[in-house]
Amino acid sequence: MPQLLGDRRLSDLQWHRRMDGAAAGNHRSRTNGKTLTDKYFMKHMTRKATRHISQNEGLIFEKSSPGKAAWKLPPLDVPEVDTSKLLGKQERKDLGTMPEVSEIEIIRHFTRLSTWNYAIDLGMFPLGSCTMKYNPRVNEFVSRVEGLANGHPYQPEKISQGALHILKTLSDCLIEITGMDAITLQPAAGAHGELTGLLMVRAYHHSKGHPRKKILIPDSAHGTNPATAAMVGYAVENLKSNESGMVDVAALAAQMNEDVAALMVTNPNTLGVFEHDIHEIAEIMHAKGGLLYMDGANMNALVGKARPGDFGVDVMHLNLHKTFSTPHGGGGPGSGPVAVKRILEPFLPKPVVVSKADGTLGFDYNRPQSVGRVRAFYGNFGMFVRALAYIFANGPDGLRQTTEDAVLNANYIRKGLEGTYDLPYSTRSMHEVVFSDKVQAKKGVRTMDIAKRLIDYGFHPYTTAFPLIVSGAMMIEPTESEPKEELDLFIEAMKSIAAEVEEDPQFVLDSPHNTRISRLDEVAAARKPVLRWKPEA
Amino acid sequence: MSYPTDRKYTKEHEWISSDGKVGITTHAQDSLGDIVFVELPKVGTELTAGKTFGTVESVKAVSDLYAPASGTVTEVNGELATSPENVNKDAHAAWMVKIAVKDPAELNVLLSAADYEKFVSEEAGH
Amino acid sequence: MRYLPKSPTDREAMLKAIGVKSIDDLFSPIPEKYRLDRDLAVPRQMAESEIVDWFKQRAKENGDGLTSFLGAGAYSHYRPVVIDALVQRGEFLTSYTPYQAEYAQGTLQAIFEFQTMVAELTGMDLANASMYDGSTGAAEAVMMAVRITGKHHAVIARTLHPEYREVIETYATHQGIPLTTIAYRDSGRIDLGALEAAVGEYTACVLIQSPNFFGTIEDVEAVAEIAHKRGALLIVSIAEAVSLGIVEPPRAADIVAMEAQSFGVPLGFGGPYCGVMATKEKFVRQMPGRLAGQTTDKNGKRGFVLTLATREQHIRREKATSNICTNQALVALMVNIFMTIYGKVGLRELAKQNLAKTAYAAAQFGRHANVLFSVAPRFNEFVVETTEEPHAINSRLLGHKIVGGLPLKKFYPELGNAALWCCTELTTRSMIDTAVGLVADSERSVDVKEAEPAEALR
């Protein structure tokens, strides 16, 4: 999850105050880092993590030298061509600084780099809003089965029945899980799903005579929500949350009018709180002809327990890379299917999968009211295979148990850390819990500093400084994938850091101490961007 | 902190000098942290008092710049394009744009150095 | 459930610690009438072996074991096994976006190397960490050009991938960006005269694809001159990345929007692929997507961070350059490893083989049918016009386990019985000869008027 800070007036200065704990420059070790490190390491850190040799590795370009190669082509079975005759001045003569290295060097290079990363496979990854759950290996296996992995998007439908069957089965499952009526699998990620959903909202209103002007977005929303609204040509109007961290129904009623196309609500919202008045919210929207969009990033709290379609949502996206276990892969790929109610079905992107008269499946391109295509081909098919394998592995009972365990884990952490960290909203938590750094801030230690120290304990940090309505937010989402022992270690680590803040705040400010690299100078990176390697002149 | 008395200040933390130079205050730069980028309008742009005319960025925040008075941009401090850190080093010297103020009376409503200082200390209090 | 690491006793103990009686208590924030009191109607829980069987069955229904002449934005190149061995390392596969730089140096350094190689290959100054795919990358490039120029009109070549054009249309409609489409000439290249007439002072960008949808290599410099003369930017879309091994990159472009699927990414029925955007240094602050940058840590050690993040949605919200958040990172890593494997010499040799196979195939087809657009140079695709309906030809080829070229009538009705054929290094001479033989047979024997398109084969 991003470190979030909206653009705001200089007069809102307290927001900025120490947000850049990570920005080096103003960080200098007060004490001899080594002895302190050792002291704390011995005292607190032997339970989950310990030190280990980390291989150094330069850039691949620094290993390159002419004549090394990791490739071999078979002999050409057709006549050689004269490239200069075929291409003339379009012929490329030189590939510049592209590397020349051997296969073993490539294996070592990327293997070494990989060991510098943290990952779910190594332990709990409690990034709130990101749903970092176990990525089952059978998903990877089936997505690579020949025939699925090699299917060409333009191969005739007659020989694409297997792929179409997968699209159809996944669509049916997701429709059932969300309680909606129809779905498109085309969008490539959550934000792309939002775009698709709002395009449909716009097309719907347009079909009623006028596309309307704005989208209401709660102040707790993720940054993609307002960014998406702007891309679809809508103005964004902020909706203040109430003191429980929920949509303020009275404020919504006051702000709702015929200019509003939709409300984008996240449910449970980004505080991990279920919008208790969701039905009333839907009614307020519908009464004035508006639509209710749900950001489904937090569906891991609902699958098998409640369905957005049942509580008044008209259009929503899912993140298969969150709720349905497809791997995040260091930032993607994702998949963001959009499910809609019947009224929006005519506007779905083309093509749509349909059953044909002869019993086979096919693509329907004849959709006159469609918003059009949102990407080439049919979506991130490989993610569909993985998500469907996940649904199969769970079944209805497994899906329900998964949701229950996710909520159980979040509440267990909440209980464990209440009292140690400030809980800005005491409203009941679902699948994640948001604390704040209010107590620690008194010692000058902010959420990002605590996050960095958590790395030393062998955990990935939680989400920092998001949602915006919590100053110094610490957003923790354990997911169902954590055993009790891992949760206990996490709670212990967080408590231990809180004690360190009391004892020696500077030590926490200087963390992480045990990574191969200390805090990086983000200021220098942004002032004089170096975005590619260049050979030394 | 004492603020130079040769200029006027806004509650949005900009200053404007008598020759029409505009910048942000020391307090503002301090609160923003390390400034990494300053985005400014081109010469000839018309500014309207109270409306945004550019942005300053730190690593993780973007803040709008608000025009202290209406007028035409006559000069832009090009140095800031490559050395945004000048704003951190000396905010009251690192002017951003120079404007030909349309109505000098507009400056009368702005804060004096003393008033601004008071405003800042009150703001910090809440 | 085998993915869940808790025993009933654990759950009991945890509920007790929380201070609730049952799990249902934790769901009480959901109003009762919305709580689902039945099982979801999804397939029952399956064993791993059943799951594998199910998908293998689907694979069998999906043209497994066929060879194909399809390209058109999705290319069949050999994928060195090293790629999957490395991207399946859990530290890459199961990590998140590298927001916590100290704990994600592996991903960050890999992105930095990716950006370097993409910039080098495309002839641009810099590249981002990835976009969703070639089509959305092209659409984002148009919006970027609109932001840079402050103008609101885009001119697009009709030889840009038809589905990319559709995507741009979807994006542009609500941005108030009118689009003008420019026809192609008999050479297969964009009509420069029509382009000249269409680009005005109000035009933000000209967008062409090269090699274009027909495989024809455009005269990028001539197009750039027309665009730049009027203050418009030139965007070049590249759908077949392997061409960069032997075809001069579009150095005159302002933005390159590339689909990198050819570089080691499985065809996978259309996705996930890997869009990338590359541009000139002066435009970097208007570029969408993530960027990794080099810096140093407190001790002066080299390291990498995500940088210039103020462009992005999590900071600038509705004023961001794009709403993109999750991108195609792991696919970009496949691309990265592929580029590293082939490198400076291998990419050129690989591209040369593609060129040779295509030249041979086009010559062979040309003996029996009409190969269109043969004046301008091409890379690894060509258009064959037959007297017989291409769907009919293809259904006969399928009998020989060959998937023929893509019939173009759907996208370019004016081309009639034309199909787009593609050869890569994986296309063998015997495949080509068999296909050419089958096409030649029909060209002699089929009565044009009587030919009927094969029903299900659209």
Ligand SMILES: Cc1ncc(COP(=O)(O)O)c(C=O)c1O
């Ligand atoms: C609440 C919320 N909405 C939207 C998104 C965007 O989803 P994606 O990254 O898949 O585009 C995220 C993910 O970061 C999120 O947490």
